[in-house]
Amino acid sequence: MSTALIIVDIQNDYFPNGNMELSNPEKAAANAAKILEWFRQNNKDHIFHVQHVASDPALGFFVPGTEGVKINESVQPLEHESIIIKQFPNSFLNTELEQKLKEKEITKLVVVGMMTHMCIDATVRAAVDLGYETTLIEDACATKELSYQDKIVPAEQVHYAFISALNGMYCNVVSTADFLQLNN
Numbered sequence: 001m002s003t004a005l006i007i008v009d010i011q012n013d014y015f016p017n018g019n020m021e022l023s024n025p026e027k028a029a030a031n032a033a034k035i036l037e038w039f040r041q042n043n044k045d046h047i048f049h050v051q052h053v054a055s056d057p058a059l060g061f062f063v064p065g066t067e068g069v070k071i072n073e074s075v076q077p078l079e080h081e082s083i084i085i086k087q088f089p090n091s092f093l094n095t096e097l098e099q100k101l102k103e104k105e106i107t108k109l110v111v112v113g114m115m116t117h118m119c120i121d122a123t124v125r126a127a128v129d130l131g132y133e134t135t136l137i138e139d140a141c142a143t144k145e146l147s148y149q150d151k152i153v154p155a156e157q158v159h160y161a162f163i164s165a166l167n168g169m170y171c172n173v174v175s176t177a178d179f180l181q182l183n184n
Contacts, residue, residue, distance in 0.1 A: 004110070005047045006097075007032060008113030008120060009052045032137070045104065050084045090122040090126045108134070120162070127171075135179070136163070
């Protein structure tokens with residue numbers, strides 16, 4: 001099988017009491033865990049956990065050595081699963097992700113993770129630019145409310161705006177249930 005799972009930034013700082021709490025991260029992580037379990041049962045060698053580690057502590061989250069930078073227990077990597085450390089929203093930029101995918105002759109990606117409007121968007125677009133056929137599991141992703149000047153955009157609208165923009169041109173967007181049903 002030439003399909004890999006990319007789990008992007010499901011880290012403690014995005015959960016309640018973290019330094020960058022998202023909207024409904026537990027639901028997204030639970031769905032990501034279902035996708036992870038499917039890959040563990042069907043495609044053991046093609047799982048990549050991407051972990052953002054802040055290069056500058058002034059960022060305020062994902063600070064090295066903190067509880068917040070750790071991958072959340074819901075998708076905790078197993079010993080043989082790859083962990084890719086990144087410092088930019090794009091999981092491919094200045095990381096070994098593309099090299100590891102090429103080594104395993106991966107041509108298709110399934111992406112889950114956080115934040116929809118930032119690292120998921122950047123990673124999916126980069127994956128497609130690099131030639132990977134990409135599927136995004138939309139309900140295994142989470143984001144947060146955004147604002148610009150006096151305009152506030154609720155997290156759900158942010159999420160679906162980015163998902164809608166990616167769907168079709170950049171990737172195939174499906175739900176956790178649809179992915180599992182299609183791949184049984």
